[in-house]
Amino acid sequence: MPDHIRVLPATAMGLTGSVPGAYVRLLFDYLARQGADAAVILGEAPPPPEATPSSYPALRWAGMLAAAARQLHDPALGLHVGASITPAHLGPLGYVLLASQSVLAALQRYLRYQRLVHDVSPVRTYAAEDRLILEWSDESRHIGLLANQCGLAALVQFARDITDSDVDPVAIHFVEPAPADVAPYAELFRCPVLFGQKATRVCFPASLLELPLRRADPALVAMLERQVEASLAAMPGPDHLLQTVRRCISSHLLDGESMLDQVAQELHVSGRTLRRWLHARGWSFRNLLEDTRRRLAEHYLRDTQLSLPEVALLLGYSEQSAFNRAFLNWSGETPRRWRLAARQAV
Template identity: 25%
Template sequence: MNRENTDLPKQRNINVQDYSIWPGWRLLMQDAGMQASPVLRRAQLPGDLFARQNVRLNPEDFFKLWKAIEAEGLSRYPDVPVALQIAKVMSSDWFDPELFAALCSANMIGALERMAKYVRLIAPMIIRAEQHATQTSVTLDFIDKTRRPPEVFLIFKLVFFTQLIRLATRTHVMPVSVSLPWTSDKINIDDPAYGQFFGTPVTASEITTIVFLNEDMQRPFLTENHKMWQFFEPSLRQRLADLDKMASTSERVHSILLEMLPAGEASMQSVSQKLAVSTRTLQRRLQDEGTSFQQVLDNVRESLAVHYLRNTNMSGAEISFLLGFEDANSFSRAFLMWTGKTPQSVRETPEQSAGNRD
């Protein structure tokens, strides 16, 4: 059967871990010199994907799509990184909720606030901006830390932030520093093209980060359009509400816990407040779905624990603190109960999944 003529899986509840595909992708790729058909064939996705409305892909298919974009870009422009090829043609014509919300803002500070609020419409990401004396660091994190997106997607987001501020201010703003998690040899972060685009070398780090001068963050956006934003914001708010309604309660709790746990918060009361329901209502809804708050919490803690053990050098005490345990011994006992393995054994054999129980 021709994969291009097949449909996406049957309609299901929206998963808060899904990524959105917007029709504007087709225009952007065409302007970048890439045809949609070969990209979708490489990704083994339907040939009319970019023509559909309200398409959301699970992480596996979304990552396959970006890897296909990377491969197609390399085949057509071997000397230009695909993220930079796309950046060359990025404009306000590419109607994407993230870009539109940002361009209507007064400056990059306001743009980041809006993107942080509505980013879940396009991806299970967390955007944070932390202002210091002279600089502002912008980090891009993911709700599900167990599935890291491909490097091509991460570098594209850093390119996106840089191109956005340049497009909106009509000024060639250069970030102070740029870094991202980098483990593969498919993307050469030492490529001079990246250094030329950003104006600074790209370095490896545990979290995707870009730093701008505060004066650049405050530069007025010439694209600011308050009236247009007032017209479109209700629709974006409704989409965000619909996303929450269509996701199951356990998925929403899972998502909230992934965001809250690293900050040391994991109580049912805090999650209930986030969901604007009582703890009794939350318990009942989870029970109706065949689970409980403790089960969801244990699943989140296990996935985060495996991530920290495999991808960081944090001690057991540090991990136990991030997961909300009183001490390292309590964490070790819980981990053994979840997986049948000790934290140390998982750290020493990272290629094995702690979730694969005997």
């Protein structure tokens, strides 16, 4: 293998925990082909093509896949959804990769724009013996097997598509334990698939880099790459997932202390999954709940038209005294004194 591709650069992105809206559209399309009512199964309307969000929280995406897998009784649903991807599903980025001059150029662009493809964990690419290896960071284990199925299946299918070949990986590694039925994995990947590994990996033969692309077009790449750069710049920041959970918490504050299940249900995941995702980001649900309440309390206290009992009620406290104690613990002041100081500072 030439020296200039011995080690390819890792992406510089940070974990934001999101997937492109195109993946959600892909899932809706797949369910429609199965004769299933995706809107009922997923609990939401399909994203219109002209208004598809640039990304969906990965937690929500994992929940959608889980809901669909339960309905279709298909534990390998992620594989089937991912394998149905085409360059068109990724919009301008898909055509930029397809029109690159070589597999190496397409791979380098994939690394550069990975946040637009699968913004859950950083990926590094390196060579080992006669293999080209794409390896995801430890964060990949937090999104779940279905989402990892979809991501790896989509990558392999995309490689086959842009090279117009039946290229097969040398090996596939999943961090999750082996499922009861591994036949769908063997059928799709046509290579050894190992489970319980230290990292999520796709190992391609090094000869992949020598394959020509079926539609190289440097002029098209130059034109579309500007759109791809704009899409990347519009991606949400690193706290996107936490902000989504905060918004759900805010809408359920009147449900009381046992709101975790309601928030998890709104995100289409189990309470256990929600706890695990928050723990991976240094939060417990209770701590995030209290921090969200604190932020909202300061916002409400600046509104002088709201009485203190009304603020307490909006934050989900049955008594103002409970709110007073909580706010004193957060700020070292009573709500009344904090409001007075905030008013004087204006």
